[in-house]
Amino acid sequence: MLYREVGQYKTSYAADMAIFPILQDRIGLAAILLIAFVVIPLVGHDFLLNTVMIPFLIFTLAAIGLNLLTGYTGLLSLGTGGFMGVGAYACLKLTTIFPHVNIVIWVLASGLFSAAVGVLFGLPSLRIKGFYLAVATLAAQFFLEWCFIRIPWLYNYSVSGAIEVPLRTLMGIPVTGPTATSLTRYLIVLSIVVVMTWVASNLVHGRIGRTWMAVRDMDLAAELVGIRLLRAKLLAFAVSSFYCGVAGAMMVFLWYGGAEAEVFAIDQSFLVLFMVIIGGLGTLTGSFFGAALIYILPIVLREIPAALGLPVHPSTVEQLTFVIVGVLIIVFLALEPNGLARLWQIGKQKLRVWPFPY
Amino acid sequence: MRLKHLALGLAVVTAAPAAAATAQAADGLYVPLFTYRTGPYAGSGIPVSNGLADYLNMLNARDGGIGGVPIIVDECETGYDTKKGVECYDSVKGKNPVIINPFSTGITLQLIPKAAVDKVPILSMAYGLSASADGNLFPWIFNPPDTYWDGAAAFIRHAADVEGGFDKLKGKTIGLVHLDAPYGREPIPLLQALAKDYGFTLKLYPVPGAQMQNQTALWLDVRRDRPDWIYLQGWGAMNPTAIKEAAKIGFPMNRLVGVWWSGSDDDARPAGAAAKGYSSLDINAVGSNFPAIQDIIKYVVDKGKSQVASKDKVGENFYDRGVMMAVLSAEAIRTAQKLTGKKQVTGEDVRRGLESLNITAAGWKALGLEGFAGPIHLSCADHNGHDAVALVQWDGTKWEKQPGMIEPIKDKVLPLIQSAAEDYVKANAGWPKRTEACDKSS
Known part of the structure; x- marks a missing residue:
């Protein structure tokens, strides 16, 4: 009813090619941004900000990063956890060596180190594809993890072997460290994620994105039409690792406030990969849906018995959560193998022609 | 349509923790227990979690809590996963916890910088960061009886x-x-x-x-x-x-x-x-041959309020370890009540209680746990004791x-602890200086 484009005439090619061609979509996006930037900070308490929103946004960014590689370029990677770790450790070293430079700059700059490492481990992708590439990136994951544990220089020789996040301020307001409020950290994470999503959206809708998709759909054909595979694939690895690196740096500096190498283990790679697959390969909205389903759903499920006052033991709730999330993943994938983003698209399409079936 | 969905989803997310928070607002000493009964470390986690919860529940059933104030025992499942532990911490810190047992070295490391900011004492009994035994630099962290x-x-x-x-x-x-x-x-x-x-x-x-x-x-x-x-x-x-x-x-x-x-x-x-x-x-005795542990069996296990699989698990080494954690928490609260004269103590009071904690051999006997563990004596400067094992x-x-x-x-x-503690503070620029006064009894 409300969601209908009747009467919206396009008078230029630009308007016709817009990412959000329908007015209601643009209003919806504005509303989401308004909620994220104004409503949530106003009503949000520590739990919502620190446990739900900040991790959700960080995982979304990591999922976008992997989606650029796996969804858009078709290169399967299991090294996400390792690349996130490179970002986190690079950020720690940078802020230790240059403590007076703004931490937000270092969070973004640490992505460059991640990108460099990503390119290095992306080199085999020129010769191997599919599952074989997954195994090659798995090697990256294990090698990087080994470095995080065995090279004490990376964690500043701290006794615990963990990253300890120092206090850093932005215009006098603490941003990292224990005194930073969750609101400050949330707003910084949100801004970074919004800007980087916008950049990613422009990338995938432009020439670079089209190159990647051509490589994904058939690399031989792509080569024949003049795409240089070396450049395209390595660029995909670089950009993807950049996103993952920034996500990793934010994870440690703006969410955990300290972390061990274990955080960047293979589980993390799988978690992000599942987010991408369930959200939808090759879509940016899917990264948001996937992160929400995998990360927020268990938290909501865990709170339900307590909110209803049911006397269920926390460990039982935990087991039930595993079961329910697992079942839901299968249900969603069975309903729509192309992920939640596709479901969302179908839903929108149905609304447009409602009440007619097609 | 999509806005409605979004608002609904948002309402669920915001309302759920808020509802949980109001449920806990009743009068009582809120003691969250970070436990793990799932995951690869559950084998070690389950007995300790049982001992920890059962002793506090026994105090509630037998004495009506500590000093007449009931203890609100709230378990939060961490799975020995640092991420989930921090999530637990965020979900409980709004409910005014009087003491937190993180029960994982990884989680403790994360909570050490937060404790001073949120004014919650952390009891990491015989685990956690060795250097945090230094009370002058880590006023909110306690790791008795040994690092x-x-x-x-x-x-x-x-x-x-x-x-x-x-x-x-x-x-x-x-x-x-x-x-x-x-x-x-x-x-x-x-x-x-x-x-x-x-x-x-x-x-x-x-x-x-x-x-x-x-x-x-x-x-x-x-x-x-x-x-x-x-x-x-x-x-x-x-x-x-x-x-x-x-x-x-x-x-x-x-x-x-x-x-x-x-x-x-x-x-x-x-x-x-x-x-x-x-x-x-x-660091603790083994067995169930103590009056207090018999009370646990009588008031908690036999009433079916415990999670233990069978009664013979009560008194195993790790079960008793959990009991010891609970005893130290409870006695710190009791000491805080004595120090302040208040019944409903806060985290700041319990921090003072921990610094004045003194359980002598006679004290253990009075608790119904004669010879259960060595004397525990903490002070302002020494948050550990470095006791014989x-x-x-x-x-x-x-x-x-x-x-x-x-x-x-x-x-x-x-000397190593001293230098490690100083290194930690140096590495964490802006580490707060101790401002908490020392009590005479500590």
Whole structure:
């Protein structure tokens, strides 16, 4: 009813090619941004900000990063956890060596180190594809993890072997460290994620994105039409690792406030990969849906018995959560193998022609 | 349409924790317990969690709480996962917890900087950061009765005693089989320092968490290196595997000593008679032959309010470890009530209570736990005690306490703790200076 484009005439090619061609979509996006930037900070308490929103946004960014590689370029990677770790450790070293430079700059700059490492481990992708590439990136994951544990220089020789996040301020307001409020950290994470999503959206809708998709759909054909595979694939690895690196740096500096190498283990790679697959390969909205389903759903499920006052033991709730999330993943994938983003698209399409079936 | 969905989803997310928060607002001492009964470390986590919860529930049922104020026991499942532990912390900190037991070294490391900001005392009993024993630099963190460095030093003293003196350690090889996590790496700096001082060679055998049940290759290395002693700092499924593998390669069991977290009944039991002679450091007594533990059986277990699988699990080594954690928490609250004269104490009061905590041998007896543990005396500067530890030995079916207590090598440990604490503060720019006053009694 409300969601209908009747009467919206396009008078230029630009308007016709817009990412959000329908007015209601643009209003919806504005509303989401308004909620994220104004409503949530106003009503949000520590739990919502620190446990739900900040991790959700960080995982979304990591999922976008992997989606650029796996969804858009078709290169399967299991090294996400390792690349996130490179970002986190690079950020720690940078802020230790240059403590007076703004931490937000270092969070973004640490992505460059991640990108460099990503390119290095992306080199085999020129010769191997599919599952074989997954195994090659798995090697990256294990090698990087080994470095995080065995090279004490990376964690500043701290006794615990963990990253300890120092206090850093932005215009006098603490941003990292224990005194930073969750609101400050949330707003910084949100801004970074919004800007980087916008950049990613422009990338995938432009020439670079089209190159990647051509490589994904058939690399031989792509080569024949003049795409240089070396450049395209390595660029995909670089950009993807950049996103993952920034996500990793934010994870440690703006969410955990300290972390061990274990955080960047293979589980993390799988978690992000599942987010991408369930959200939808090759879509940016899917990264948001996937992160929400995998990360927020268990938290909501865990709170339900307590909110209803049911006397269920926390460990039982935990087991039930595993079961329910697992079942839901299968249900969603069975309903729509192309992920939640596709479901969302179908839903929108149905609304447009409602009440007619097609 | 989509807005409606979004608003609905948002409402669920915001309302759920808020509803939980109001449910907890009733009068009482809110004691969240971070426990784990799921995941790869559940084997070690379950007995401790049971002892911890059951003792506090027993106080509620028997005495109506502490000083007449009921304890609100709230378990939060962490799965020994640091991420979930921090999530637990965020979800409980709005409910005014009076004391927090993180029950994981990884989670403790995350909470150390937050405790001072949120004014919540952290009791990491015999785990956590060794350096946090320094009360002047870490006023909110407590890790009695021993740090991991005390444990490792006590092990070295025990080895020296058996070998016939510290000078006999020269030229010996001592191995450390440890979980490759902050917990397992804790004793390394101290052992390295002692290796230099006493002239023994230290060999490290790290066990990655993912491979805790697959240690065959590691023990082949052990067989090649032929260490004279092995110190085991393992957790969860790693412990029984290590003990079984040690038995398999024929390592002399009386030369294998575990830290107090490697001394669960379930750690030694799978190897059965082959584990005979394996010993573990210990900080609490074993068994259910104490009036207070009998009260737990009477008021909690028999009433079906406990999570224990069967009654004979009550009194196992790790169950009693959980009870000890609960006793220290409860006594800190009681001391805080005495200090302040208030019944409904806050986290800040309990921090003072912990600094004045003094459980003498007579005090343990009054609690119905005579001889359960050594005297515990904390002070403003010393948040640990560095007390002597016991040694228990597996006789094939159960733990046998060995005569005598082992003193940690204090003159080696204390200076290291001091310098490590200072390093930690230096590395964390902007670490708050202690502003909390010391009580006279502490």
